[in-house]
Amino acid sequence: MSKKIKVLVWNEFIHEQKLDVVKEIYPQGMHQTIADGLASLDETGELEIATATLQEPEHGLTESRLAETDVLFWWGHCAHGDVQDEIVDRVQQRVLEGMGLVVLHSGHFSKVFKRLLGTSCALKWREAGERERLWVTNPGHPIAQGLGPCIELENTEMYGEPFGIPEPEEQVFISWFEGGEVFRSGCCWRRGSGKIFYFRPGHETYPIYHNKDVQQVLFNACKWAYNPCSWKGVSEAPNVSIENTLEKIQAKSGGIHEEGQEGFR
Amino acid sequence: MSKKIKVLVWNEFIHEQKLDVVKEIYPQGMHQTIADGLASLDETGELEIATATLQEPEHGLTESRLAETDVLFWWGHCAHGDVQDEIVDRVQQRVLEGMGLVVLHSGHFSKVFKRLLGTSCALKWREAGERERLWVTNPGHPIAQGLGPCIELENTEMYGEPFGIPEPEEQVFISWFEGGEVFRSGCCWRRGSGKIFYFRPGHETYPIYHNKDVQQVLFNACKWAYNPCSWKGVSEAPNVSIENTLEKIQAKSGGIHEEGQEGFR
Amino acid sequence: MSKKIKVLVWNEFIHEQKLDVVKEIYPQGMHQTIADGLASLDETGELEIATATLQEPEHGLTESRLAETDVLFWWGHCAHGDVQDEIVDRVQQRVLEGMGLVVLHSGHFSKVFKRLLGTSCALKWREAGERERLWVTNPGHPIAQGLGPCIELENTEMYGEPFGIPEPEEQVFISWFEGGEVFRSGCCWRRGSGKIFYFRPGHETYPIYHNKDVQQVLFNACKWAYNPCSWKGVSEAPNVSIENTLEKIQAKSGGIHEEGQEGFR
């Protein structure tokens, strides 16, 4: 019996409660629709899926819960600023240790995503319900499995280049928009031992996460982002004592630190 | 007459004032030695070099000063925590816009470096005054110009792998240490339109920045990191109005935002 | 007086002689139009521009000519197979040593490009004279200087994803096509000490290289691809004799090779 992948779908869960147009599409919240989509494709029971929202204590992202999460999905939009910095630190730390992270749509401006990428993560946008076509740029990529040459979405918000990100390490999708723009819609990075996937389509006024192809991408991304390995001391900066050095050496000159003292941070 | 490259060498400037061993090697501070080294190699007057320290108002990094800086050198060690977050924001913003950044030695743990890379930036270390050899991994790289196959430093602090960084986009140096470790000592990244170079050798108890090869690397790095171009609105997220869209489209469905409203952050 | 950048524009120069529609647009060959475009933007005389074609002895790419070339432009389409493998070897070797290479449009299937990238370099295509918009994905990139947010070409051949290339190290342009496709139209790689830029727009039945924005890109690419440094022994595999080893060691066991013998290839 191989270990299940523990998935946690996080959502700020605000517009679904405040705006009728959103509530209608996602009556139980986008997190539930996303979780249901993942479950519907999980024929062999590889995933163990849970959800969490901003409103829960510690945003539902306690130390212990994150410690046992393998892949975290992130959906946020109007409440990025309400996410506590301490929780952002935690999520970052877990990604560096090896937890997978899938950031969705407006999550490009989440604290978590900006923290891990270090760039502006800015872009152009337009709400016109226009057509989008996400072209697969690498048909043999695990995240593109089960798809045709492109995903077509009849109504979406437009996101346009330039997208303020570090160069993607693997490009999986690039979008074409009816209004004339393009966008790097499916991008992979690794940070520490964690894998990060950004997936553009949105937003909350369209039934994006009910779309079968989108669900397939999220399911694929979940399996791609899962790293069974981890890097536990990723943030430690240990002093190697001269006695324990692999090649025998003699200290030739004094330093700043006393033996056993911690380094500066 | 071509434009000069405006270089600013920043130093926390603490150990040189507090520790005799450091003061002796760098009586006017490491920033001054670095600046002098750059000047000594600038035969054709390409650079305009200045310095700044932590103790100055706004750490010597005012909006206007950063605005006119092309390449910033960063040296910090025991006072990373004293650098104000607001100044870190500013430096990050300027790098994304196109300012070059050269981070030195213990600067791996500076807020600025960690912010831009998004990772732990952790490493192993040992103060034994041991021998280091920095091997050039790409002899035709601009940062390696004027060097032999390796730089040899008789006494250095050791930094060892694993180094908690995103995969370098260009590797220029890898270090060998007498005690048996290795380290990625010269690494390049681009973030936004800014170029970042990390250079390992240190630390303050050794005359590293008096070494001719090290000075050559810093001079080369300065010219490499300089981007004559810039990306002014790198952090802006403009709404493209339906009227101004390049391909004529009709709004098919309403969105969340009213016309002209700013997006969420 | 700083050294001029020696540019060589290479063209197979066939369709301009065989097809009236092409001859009309490029009466002296595309190489000449490209060279003229570069010259028109070279206000300070930085470039020294020459041309070469397939029909010349050794395709105009003799050892000595390549040795003094800093940046090579490559245009080929129907005669990729006629380029001699020996000349491909030469061009590859020079790129690895540090020569810049700018590959244009249908050059994606040239032997030179496929050799250096190692992949299929395949793509989808359509000749309908449709509209293309090349979006700048990094506005502060040197190759994007002097351009607006996008380049618009009223009539082009379409190239569509998936494009069979290694992940670009720097993405400068992504194209939108009227017919619904997208394409990574401006891509950068480094191989050895050489910089490679691929630029998509074409093809020979449209006046692409008369377009001011396109000429600006080619001029920018020329300066970007120029590496003043070089890696002379990039293909050498020297044996380090035990006597000349930097750290004194003793041979502990015999090997396969006799002292001074060359390695296997």
Place this chain on the structure above:
Amino acid sequence: MSKKIKVLVWNEFIHEQKLDVVKEIYPQGMHQTIADGLASLDETGELEIATATLQEPEHGLTESRLAETDVLFWWGHCAHGDVQDEIVDRVQQRVLEGMGLVVLHSGHFSKVFKRLLGTSCALKWREAGERERLWVTNPGHPIAQGLGPCIELENTEMYGEPFGIPEPEEQVFISWFEGGEVFRSGCCWRRGSGKIFYFRPGHETYPIYHNKDVQQVLFNACKWAYNPCSWKGVSEAPNVSIENTLEKIQAKSGGIHEEGQEGFR
């Protein structure tokens, strides 16, 4: 029951038959020792392991055999030149389609590796039976699982930088050598849908492939390089007819090709 990973270990198998020192260490050939090492770690029967050698018809790499191979190991040294170009074409094609490739030691100069990377793949070397230490640069990487901070090999051939490769996409190991050099010993790239891992330790006069840590790396690499997905038409360049274009367009001008004609190569 999940699909087994089909592994093929290829060896030129010459020095084991010609040189006593090698025959003694690898009496049945290195391919057999490598295959046995993989099998010994495959506790749950994930792998289906076979071997092939240069001497077999088509080097044991027929179309049908490659077609069903998921991961290919490559060991060659003195007979790189004897591998037929047609077989190299085949292996390249399969890698682009998604087959994993693990290249060992002197395979850095194999036609297959040079073809896929496009660079010189040159390096420095020395046969002194010296000590090597391979440091793990990413402890949470799947290829580093089950290892300590470094692998220590008491006797190896030295390979030194500069190593003429494209920048690794993932660095897993960097070597320290007793004689003073360093080397990028564990490097990952993706080409098409195939994953490539280069692993340095060697050579045939040392019992490298009997080492438990080395066997662990090869086992890990095998699982990492396996891509259950594939890109079948990776080398096809289909014409999209105007009638079948996703957005309805009208041909605005004629091209070079007649409807349905193939593109140039």
